[in-house]
Amino acid sequence: MNAHRFPRRLLAALLSSLLITAPNGQAQSATTTPNLPTLGDASREDLSPVMEQRLGEEIMNDIRRDRDYLDDPPIIEYLNNLGQTLVAARPGARGDANYSYFFFVVRDPMLNAFALPGGNIGVHSSLLLAAQTESELASVLSHEIGHVAQRHIARQIGAQKTDALIPLAAMILAALASKASSDAAIGVFMGGQGLAIQRQLNFSRDAEREADRVGFQIMGEAGYDVSGMVGFFQRLQQTTRNYSDIVPAWLQTHPLTTERIADIQARIRETPFRPRVDGTDFFLVRSRARVLQDESEKGLAESKAFFQTQTEAPGRQQVAAGQYGLSMVAMRQHDYAGAQQWLDKARATLDKAPTAGAFSSPMPRGQTDTELAFLSLEIKLAQEDNPKVIAAAVKEAEAAHARYPLSRGLAWQYADAMIKGGKSDEAALFLRDQLQMYRSEPELYDFLAQAYSKQGKIALQHIALAESYVLQGGTMAALDQLGLARKAPDATYYDQSVIDGRERELQAKRREMLGDKKKDKDKD
Template sequence: TLSRMDEKKYGEMIMRQIRPDPDYSNDLPIYDFLNQMERRLLQAAKKLQLGGANEQGSGAYNFEVFAVKDSSINAFALPGGFIGFHTGLLVSAESDSEVASVMGHETGHVLQRHLARQMDKQTTNTMIALAGILLGALAASRNPGAASGLMQGGQAVAVNNQLSYSRDAEREADRIGFQILAASGYDVNGAPGFFQRLQKATGIMDNGIPAYVRTHPLTTDRIADMQDRARNEPNRNVSTAVEFYFIKARARMEQSGSSSGMYDLKNTFESLSKQTNPGKQMEGYYGLALIAQKQGRIDQAVGYLAQARNLANSASAPGSPIIRQSLSLDITSSELALAQGKNEEALQIAQATLKAFPQSYAAGAAMMNAYLKLG
């Protein structure tokens, strides 16, 4: 088994190669959303003293969750507490509790040190190869022919096996993840709901198996266990935070790629904005605001953003006012104010956002951008 120190070292080694990759997402509101969720889950894990999740145990990892621009449904844990989410998983999820259920599961793998247990001390070459395989997979999503060399051969199989888990490890991560999910106040039906949809997708994918299922063996028994656990929990009416719908729009933008992709995406957002479901409407209008912003149609972007905000503040929006707060809306408001030359207003919005979300990288960056414009 790798020591915690070696595990962190190898994780950092992989991340140094992943961060410069064009498919590593630098979208700060997505990064903030994922890491705020992870902090909430870890807080619950510490209270329960689960899987070594005491102050020292989780502190040894300094968990970091990042997004990858890829439309496939996947998430993975790397050595040292790094967890990757494909944007496709965020887009396919129907609630923040579903995202949290996957994150809780991956956190369970890290806290139980499943990956570290599979590796021995002679893993430097394996780690370098693992980074190569992950980067190759990202390159393949951009250009299926370009990365075929990286993805072939026994080494690729061996490294993919390193990221795969035994069924016992999966069941253990399910159990730990579920306990964390329940203790952190998310909807416990998020896990069985999401995995049931994954299982259905298995039958209709081109290659037969979604990426997540290839490294996380999904069985009917596992889903049944999740459903049993959910049934044994007290009924709670848990609403999805409005920020989740805006993050879905940002995730769609991140994975859209070409200008033709942007055209299709605009149609998707227009369709969503006409739905009766307020969550889908919010995603649609916010997505249209992001596209207009990207294309320099600032006044139009402001109009779409106002419609998204009105929906978020309306009585039909889910949940209490506290979960109607949205970092993404405020960040985009600050960016649009800057684009209109309203630098003081942009700074005020960014400062208020940082006060509301003190751990937000996006709010800090928005404030710095406003200060730079003000000179």
């Protein structure tokens, strides 16, 4: 079986066995670096850059549809700004495959991060909250960028043979079973082939060391405090100890953390110390993640208690982050007046001039203003039954977008405000202009469909929804929308021509997908 024809579920199992560092796995994947272990000839892997990119896109389509995908614009923008800064600091990090890195967050209580084919890098929400400094978070992202830059995933998948699939599946089942019973985990695992698994682990351990060293170089070149890598590894090591009773040592797909810490500590001693002050946006994003990680009544109550304690901590960043978090909690509880009051307090805290004492530290703002603007608009747009508030939101969103035109979240909020404010014509015009520059954003098509619906343009509404579904990997759903567009009473001759052409493209794509699946089935 060719590597790129693996059934996706088995590939998901393989990728799970490559997740970064934490109790249940390691993350892998990207150019060569002097004095690093040789993991094989990258030119000989079966998984080509084109197939790697395609596989990455398919996996991301699945992830984006998962309810635990944290689709929050400020968090995504912050993480990608940080990630792209790290990528830019490493010439050649995009490699011959020209990876388009994308960083995202998923809700998960485990401390973990992972790299997927094609340069997609995920971070668990608990890891984002556990990082005490921006340098610690940067160390995790740099490690994952190292995996991508060294093409660890592509080389791992390319090296797989059919007989390796059974033990890989057994490894994943064992990791899942270990949550309920250590005996069950061992029983499931023993059904696999230990020798093949050991070969996998040896590769993973070498890959982890390589990613550590590349990541160390990346974060140093980007100006972050390299000691953050050691601090975070030590917390991961402590977490791993909590699972040592149920996960056998030979099942752990990462090398001993003590070895990795010692290696990084030796490198730190040879590196000049460069202090770095964290931006306020780091603290605000963590407040957002804490609220969004658990929006149940109990979760919001726990977050509220945490933020109330945080507002009493020393330092403006901590106080402002606590106030910002309380604003988010109040909004989720539909207390919009309280949400606005807490947001105003956060702004006032950040605007205070440094004085002796708790608020004396410097205050780099980074993208803080966009996060404050986003939450302010969130509060207003949640009150869509109040025309006066929505009218104010339209003006505020227009000003925010003009000030921060590159913020995708603020652009979407501007469109949303215009639609809710009865300005569907202006919204449609704005969205069509945006789509000239950002064709790969399903959110723009979703808002455009809403604008068309308000205008009574039914055919165009369904065509826009079809494009949104295409971008999210829903080919059949897109074809259904095109069918509805064809039957719409207002469909023009031009609309019918657009529908015909798009249907032909999507049907060809569907036949290709079905052909791939049939080949996979025949090979199995």
